Amino acid sequence: MPELPEVETVLRGLKKRVLGRRISRVEVSHPQVIVGSPDDFTESVRGREIRRGTRKGKAIALELGPLPDHRAQARRSGRSGQSGGDSDGRRYLLVRLGMTGQFTVNPSGAPVEPHTHVRFALDDGREEIRYRDPRRFGRLRCCTAEELDEIFAELGPDAPEISGQQFMAALRGRRGAIKSWLMNQRVLAGLGNIYADEALFAARIHPLASAGGISAKAAGRLMRAVKNVLRRAVELQGTSFSDYIDIEGRPGNFLPRLKVYQRTDEPCRRCKRPIQRLVIGGRSSHFCPQCQRVESRESKVES
DNA sequence: GCAAGCCTGACC
């Protein structure tokens, strides 16, 4: 399941392999994974050079340079206006991997795996980027700088970057479960089910604890736990639970480090009591009932 | 039947 560490790993791989290369051909074999018209998508992306790669939360944006002169004359009046947004002809290839989305770079002749929905030929066409997604929850779209800004503005701060103040302010007044809060991308971008469960275990907070009700102390622990678990998972190139692989087709190495996720009935690594499973906000949550308690007497974030 | 991210819509 691609969450921030997996997405970061894919992005790093893409930066290594495709920056500076031109997308010479686009083939969409399953239009459902494209936001908007697949023909528009193909036309907008084809012929552009991949210039930069960025990320916010679980969303990847590849910056595409302007179309070559023969396809569209981008306005060139020197470099006066610096970031003219749309006017300089830049576009962004925005990617959300959803649940089972995979990006790989392959020789064009390599056998095409089932559920490969989009192929981007690079340069002379000897290699291509493939987007594969058995469950088709992922989405690709081509957008302008302005559209990308709007989409990124909907997301909360990228989890590794959030400040203590932002974290506290975002918790204030929230009545729902802390587990759901951690997974709310508008509040904090990057966590999914795996790392939300792991961070709560590390911070010793019960997943059902009310977000706005946790103490300042617990909130501090939680923020540190979130950043820690993400940093370690990035170092190990993510977690491969079912489908996740990186750009070279390699799985992540964080799986053996999981403390609670999908370990229902297995002994807690801290106290040996069995890990429990609970459905919160329609998602399964794994926690240790001994190590993770709803707080009793620490002071609240705000009252 | 369960897993999941993300979007939509219902409800307060």
Added chain:
DNA sequence: GGTCAGGCTTGC
């Protein structure tokens, strides 16, 4: 506006 349920999707 927050909060939650439902739907999408397919392999195990």
